[in-house]
Amino acid sequence: MLFESISFVMTNTCSAACDMCCFSCSPQKKDQLDKELVKDYILQASKLGMTKRTAFTGGEAIIYFDQLKECMEYANSLGIPSTLVTNCFWAKNYDEGYKKLKELKQAGLVGMTYSVDKFHQQYVPYESVKNAIMIANSLGIQITINLMDLKDGKSVYDSLEALRPYIYHNEIMMHPCFPAGEARNHIKEDQYIYECSADSALCPFDKSITVLYDGTMMICCSQFSHEIDAVKVGKFGETSLEQAIKNFNDNDIIYVLLSNGFGWYTDLARSLGKEIKEKYVICCHLCHQLFTDKDFLEKAMPYIKKEAQRLRLKHFMGIG
Numbered sequence: 001m002l003f004e005s006i007s008f009v010m011t012n013t014c015s016a017a018c019d020m021c022c023f024s025c026s027p028q029k030k031d032q033l034d035k036e037l038v039k040d041y042i043l044q045a046s047k048l049g050m051t052k053r054t055a056f057t058g059g060e061a062i063i064y065f066d067q068l069k070e071c072m073e074y075a076n077s078l079g080i081p082s083t084l085v086t087n088c089f090w091a092k093n094y095d096e097g098y099k100k101l102k103e104l105k106q107a108g109l110v111g112m113t114y115s116v117d118k119f120h121q122q123y124v125p126y127e128s129v130k131n132a133i134m135i136a137n138s139l140g141i142q143i144t145i146n147l148m149d150l151k152d153g154k155s156v157y158d159s160l161e162a163l164r165p166y167i168y169h170n171e172i173m174m175h176p177c178f179p180a181g182e183a184r185n186h187i188k189e190d191q192y193i194y195e196c197s198a199d200s201a202l203c204p205f206d207k208s209i210t211v212l213y214d215g216t217m218m219i220c221c222s223q224f225s226h227e228i229d230a231v232k233v234g235k236f237g238e239t240s241l242e243q244a245i246k247n248f249n250d251n252d253i254i255y256v257l258l259s260n261g262f263g264w265y266t267d268l269a270r271s272l273g274k275e276i277k278e279k280y281v282i283c284c285h286l287c288h289q290l291f292t293d294k295d296f297l298e299k300a301m302p303y304i305k306k307e308a309q310r311l312r313l314k315h316f317m318g319i320g
């Protein structure tokens with residue numbers, strides 16, 4: 001499996017402390033990835049051909065502006081463009097926000113995702129988001145506005161209403177709120193939207209290795225990933241990117257998941273007496289249920305190993 005990019009969850013420091021944050025980020029949290037190590041891993045990524053992009057997120061990576069800029073500049077020097085996820089707090093003042101973003105653009109920033117919903121807007125006024133949209137548009141940086149939905153639909157409706165007409169001509173993504181992290185403590189069960197069919201779900205693997213702010217290396221960066229041991233492939237500073245990819249290739253659980261989809265696992269889980277709902281909020285929600293269930297994993301492992309062996313053999317023979 002060829003990986004295309006590397007992502008860094010640079011810090012759990014944030015300007016906000018949202019009630020649905022999967023990492024429980026806040027202004028008080030201070031974990032941060034070492035920028036020299038980040039640069040070293042960007043170099044490794046470059047040597048391995050993982051040059052599609054370097055993604056930066058948090059927390060708010062932009063709080064540690066100089067470090068972020070230096071990492072982006074380094075990626076840029078190797079021909080790798082950068083992307084950033086942010087809540088737009090830095091654009092409260094248009095001119096200051098413009099200056100910051102212009103510097104990041106010069107450092108190689110090509111795309112941003114703006115997180116907008118009723119939880120973020122307890123900390124970030126819509127004016128900042130509007131400024132951030134105008135700034136990115138004027139600098140030619142592509143943006144995606146990420147809206148999080150709850151069953152009552154109010155969060156998305158209010159955000160769209162508040163941001164008209166600034167959102168026009170920009171990409172908008174809507175996704176349901178995930179029952180992960182702080183959301184489990186603050187959002188009522190009847191507000192989650194269950195629209196992902198368990199039996200036909202597929203892992204949205206995006207060929208990117210993620211490094212979490214605490215140094216955990218993972219094959220994905222969903223809101224659930226950091227609680228799922230099966231997706232972990234190493235430790236930042238200790239595991240080379242090459243070794244992390246080897247660990248991924250040797251991982252029978254993930255190999256079977258990517259080859260067969262969740263249907264194979266839901267059949268197995270039911271046959272082992274496990275309750276599987278018809279629908280989940282997202283496939284990563286189902287992934288979390290299956291692969292954090294130690295009893296299921298213990299009973300399922302012999303079947304997973306056998307299936308992985310069968311699939312690898314098929315692949316080796318050129319018939320899979």
Ligand code: SF4
Pocket residue numbers: 014015016017018020021022023024025026058059060087115120
């Ligand atoms: S802005 Fe994002 S990273 Fe910060 S607390 Fe909110 S959800 Fe977490």
Ligand code: SF4
Pocket residue numbers: 202203204205219220221222224225228231283284287288
């Ligand atoms: S389904 Fe599992 S392995 Fe796939 S992206 Fe989600 S958490 Fe990661």
